[in-house]
Amino acid sequence: MEHITLLIGIVIVTALVFDFTNGFHDTANAMATTISTGALRPKTAVAMSAALNLVGAFLSVEVAKTISGGIIDESAGIRPEVIFAGLVGAIVWNLLTWLAGLPSSSSHALFGGLIGATLVSVGTGGVHGEAVVMKVLIPAVAAPVVAGLAAMAATRLTYRLARKRDESDTAKGYRAGQIASAALVSLAHGTNDAQKTMGVITLALITGGVVAPHADPPLWVIVSAGLAIALGTYLGGWRIIRTMGRGITDIQPPQGFAAQTGAAATILASSHLGFALSTTQVCSGSVMGSGLGRKGGVVRWSTAGRMIAAWGLTLPAAGLVAAGAAFLAGRGDWGVTAVAVLALAACGAIWAASRRKPIDHTNVNEGPAAEPAGVVTAALQTVAPPPAGVVAPRPAEADAAEEPAETATETPTPAARRAKAASATS
Structure with missing residues (x-):
């Protein structure tokens, strides 16, 4: 076996960076509904999710094997710079x-x-085209549908069972259930998503001759991948949490409990079978199903449509970025350096753009999805009156109500005065 070279070291670091982005990108999967319903405070929720993601990373290596020896043929001449380029494509798309x-x-x-x-x-x-179809594409289509149908049925059942019970007691019970189910989703996320980075690092080690083909991830790989995804989860992807918790549908505690339980069962079953499915798609499908399952619930299909379009674009878009990076990285050391510099510049630009309208734990439950714009405006005018010298906009009703009084004080025209005089004379 060879020692870890500088290039393999760069690939390992890049893989852990991807794992970090995976953590804050996917925090919403476990905690969005729990935060939006107030079952847990935002910082408490992401801290719990981070700890359970770390624990979940140690429970299985089946998904890691799927990536390190299932989708990509490790014996086909794959070099570490190829894996580096693939990670760059994934990171850039995650941040966008x-x-x-x-x-x-x-x-x-x-x-x-x-x-x-x-x-x-x-x-x-x-x-391996067959592995891509069987273990990636088919689960990508089936998993959100199955999870959505399960959440819809579970939501209808929970509301039916709770209709004759005290509403406040029921809400407290379901909030406790939300916390437990969110913990289960976080654990499942660690068993599924942390393993993907383990598989990539193991693949890099195999291509560099550091470990034998078809080997399980070394312990240090498992630990580092678990820590990276836990740290990313703790920082919280507040932008996506807002979309998942308030942008798709208005979540009540019974819906959140049903959605998270269905999602956790789906993810844990797929991890056991080695299906590297998307926890994001499973959890999003569950949230939509819970919206359809509640009587009077509404799914915001415009937001859902944008989300589904992003799902369809993810594979080809990340693939195109990675293809360009691989072409450049294949030119030699200068190509690898150029890819690294361009990737850092792109990530820096995306981060700078996010600072224009920052979203964090203090405002994650605010925004247009939380309440209609007119209600927000009225509330702001009530709580915070305009500064001195600034005239607040007048409601249309007030203008209409004052119109008669204003009309009564108007100066009559000469024609009106003559008509009035003639009337009085007659």
Whole structure:
């Protein structure tokens, strides 16, 4: 076995950066509904999710095996710079969708990046097409549908069971259930998503001759991947939490409990089978299902449509970015350096753009999705009157109510005075 080279070290660091972005990008999967209903405070929620993501990273390695030896043919001449390019494509797409507040799939960004970079570097022989279809594409279509139907049925059942009970006691019970189910989703997320980074690092070690083909991830890989995703989760992807918790539908505690329980069961079952599905798509499907399951519930299909469009674009978009990075990285050391510099510049620009309208734990439950714009405006005018010298806008009703009084004080025209005099004479 060879020692870890500088290039493999760069790949490992880049993989952990992706794992970090995966953590804050996907925090919403477990905690968005819990935060939006007030079951947990935002910072408490993300801290609990981070701890359970770390624990979940140690529970299984089946998904890691799928990535390190299932989708990409490690014996087809894959070099570490190919994996580096794939990770760059995944990171850039993750940050772009985070900036837009869209809960797209970090998993599919990673798959798209690896596939795009491999196709450019070694051709179609480097990708196991059957594994991509069976373990990525089919679960991508089926998982959100199955999770959505399960959440819709569970939501209807919970409301039916609770209709004759005291509303306040029921709400408290479901809030406790939300906390438990959110913990389960966080644990499931660690077993599924942390393993993807483990698989990528293991693949890099195999291509560099550091570990034997088809080997399980070393312990230090498991620990570092678990810590990276936990740290990202703790920082919280507040933009996506707002979209998931308030942008798709208005979540009540019974809905949140039903959505999270269905999502956790789906993710844990898929991890056991080695299906590297998107936890984002599963949880988003569950949230939509819970909106449809509540009588009078409304799904904001404009937001859902943008989200589904992002799902469809994730694989090809990340693949295109990674393909360009792989082409450049294949030119030699200067190409790898250029890819690293361009990636850092892109990430810096995205971060700078996010600072124009920052979203954090203090305002995550605010925004147009929380209440109609007119109500927000009225509330602001009531709580915070305008500064001295600034005239507040007048409601239309007030103008209409005062119109008769204003009309009565108007100066009559000469024609009106003559008509009035003539009337009095007659």
